[in-house]
Amino acid sequence: MVAYTFRYATEDWEFEQIHRLNYRAFVEEIPQHAPNPERRLVDQFHHENTYAIGLVDDTVVAMLALRSQRPFSLDKKLPNLDQYLPPNQSMCEIRLLYVVPEHRNGKVLRGLMELVAEYGIRRGHTLALISGTTRQQRLYRHLGFVPFGPQVGTAEALFQPMYLTLEAAQRQTPWVRALRALQEGKDNGQGARRTASATSAGPVNFLPGPVNIPAPVQEAFSRAPVSHRGDRFMAYVQEVKERLCALVNARAVELLFGSGTLANEAVAAQIAQLPGPGLVLSNGEFGRRLVDHARRWRLRHALIEAPWGEPLDYAAVEHHLTTHPALEWLWCVHSETSTGILNDLPRLTELCRRHDVKLCVDCISSIGAVPLDLGQVYLATGASGKALASYAGVAMVFYNHPIPPAPTAIPRYLDLGIYAASDGVPFTISSNLVYALGAALEHRARYGGVDALGKEISAMAEALRAGLRDLGLTIVAPDAHASPAVTTIALPPGIHSVALGDCLEERGYLLSYKSSYLVERNWIQVCLMGEVEPASIERFLAVLGELVGEKQRQGRPSP
Incomplete structure (x- = not known):
């Protein structure tokens, strides 16, 4: 046999x-x-x-x-x-x-x-x-x-x-x-x-989304749907928008119903109305996606690209702005989720202010995770399904200037001016998603808001990074430029990222590892965007160390 x-x-x-x-x-x-x-x-x-x-x-x-x-x-x-x-x-x-x-x-x-x-x-x-x-x-x-x-x-x-x-x-x-x-x-x-090794309370969620949904948010989402034209619901939409603006110090926000990509499409549509050329910055997958948006919308632009895992070259950005005075806009990602790099938004804001350039920022992975000041930003995007800990499906565009409708230039659903002229509800929208988002904002405020949450996330991220280094693992983003909410780990050649991710999932830890850009580089990610118990970091590191050690011991030369 x-x-x-x-x-x-x-x-x-x-x-x-x-x-x-x-x-x-x-x-x-x-x-x-x-x-x-x-x-x-x-x-x-x-x-x-x-x-x-x-x-x-x-x-x-x-x-x-x-x-x-x-x-x-x-x-x-x-x-x-x-x-x-x-x-x-x-x-x-x-x-x-x-x-x-x-x-x-x-x-x-x-x-x-x-x-x-x-x-x-x-x-x-x-x-x-x-x-x-x-x-x-x-x-x-x-x-x-x-x-x-x-x-x-x-x-x-x-x-x-x-x-x-x-x-x-x-x-x-x-x-x-x-x-x-x-x-x-x-x-x-x-x-x-x-x-058998999964935690008794269910899996530990280290995903960038969907994150753990707090009970009050689940309850709000389960309410009976109401008409999007009802007076009480329209008033609630305004309340949610005001809360979002207060969260990031923005003058206005419009809610679109779709993913964060939809919000970036709406930003591209607005940029296309500007007469001058612009500059796109990229140092990861989501910066590349902004480049793709710019190409699809035929935006006249230059590109400054840094290697994945490295911060943006701010000196090169300033030099380009200085030597190209006709530039009108700059578009970049704040939290580059693919690598865990947190680009320097205050520095970019100041550069754009001094050169009279309109700054557009993808804040999809940073809103709710780190303190944000979008008061001098031209356009910025966010989403409900990540660090805000609500259900995915609400895309956000923040702005600080009047936006008129553009009926002959922008597709109807992407025209932010229509939203602004319709009190934020120009089309049928999901009351359930709005109620859930409002409940998520209330829940965060009840526990100290983004400042308190940011300190907790930073403390957990520090412990996580120290533990990963103790295991001999390489962290992609350098500490000085790292987002506390996203830690990307570059695995050694002998350990396959998908296999390790599958093993961790079986042991009760949900990580991001299946995206093609992670698989190609043999990377896995630990994200702290939802409600995570600090004690789970220590347990996770113990399990990860056990699995890494086991796979290293199993390694052998090819027959």
Whole structure:
């Protein structure tokens, strides 16, 4: 009897064997790729893949790759892919399925299917897609896969698009059924060992959003919805707006209903009305997104970019403002969430004041987390779902000057002037989200406001950073330029960020690690934007140290 072990790949030596199996499968057995002298094939989506593997001792004998990011590989092969699929599904894709010939048996396939089902359940997927080789259609159908659409590929390597429902995957093993029951709060005792280390009070939330929602905010959100035109509700909207303005010392704010990206779109629309060119600053993913906004809106602009993890070059900014007197606006991110850098807003405000430049700032990850003074800012954006500890869905644009409607220049929903002329309610809005945001602001005020919260966050961040350094881990943002609310950790090459994040989630700690810009750099993040108990920092560091030590001990040379 052969003893198999099934798990998600986490170690460098496992990944090296995966690359060689990939070559064996899709160069030698199925001629999909050209041969190479190294006899290894690294998948194009390697850094986004989660690999499910089957091992005999230290040898990988079975593998498949799981991936949740679209576009999927089938999106490129089948235009309008969704028209072939059941509607309203959350999907992932399965790729690179290969089992060494002498291990092609039901036990290996069931082991891999368990990991497929676990991956799907934990991420809320209901459907998995695969391009199954036409040579193994009987096997795929036996596993529950349903063919759809035309075949794809070449005559030498022909594939049939197929999907697998979660229900079909469940039928493979009782453990999968137990896992789903556990996720739904109906665990019957099976599978409980897999999550035994989670805290009794539920997982500790170190995400940048959604954060823990205080009970008063949940209660406010659960109130019966009311008409957005009612006098009492209109008055409440004004009250919430006044509270927000007082929080950041701004003259006015408009509420849009969508994500923070929507707020930045509205800022771009306003900048597009200015006659002069501008300057965009970037030192991370969200600075890059401002650059993308500027390009999409065809804004005339220059770019000053600093490396990720480094502060902005303020001397270069001042030099550019001095040597380009026609510049009219500057757009930047305050808290660069990708790296944990907190850019120097007071310094930028003063630079723009001296050069008569309109300052526009993305404050989505800093509002509510650190004290803000937006009194001299032209436009600034915020969102309800991060450090304000409300539900996502309310985007904010703060300003300090009159904004008239621009009916011939700006799309209606983005026109801040329409909001200003309509007492902030030009269109149908969600009373539930407004009530929740108001309750969140009241809740924060009751506990001392942003100043008191900021001191608490800073103290926890200091303890966290010290503990991470004791573990020998690298923090991306230097202390002098770090946001207390976001700590980004650069993991050493031998520790895979996605695998470590998955392990921490199983131990009851929710971190940010699945975003593509984090996966590409092997980074994970600890965010202190919601209500976090200081004692949880110490417990987290103990668990992280245990997992890091375990993975370092497991590291070994490639076979």
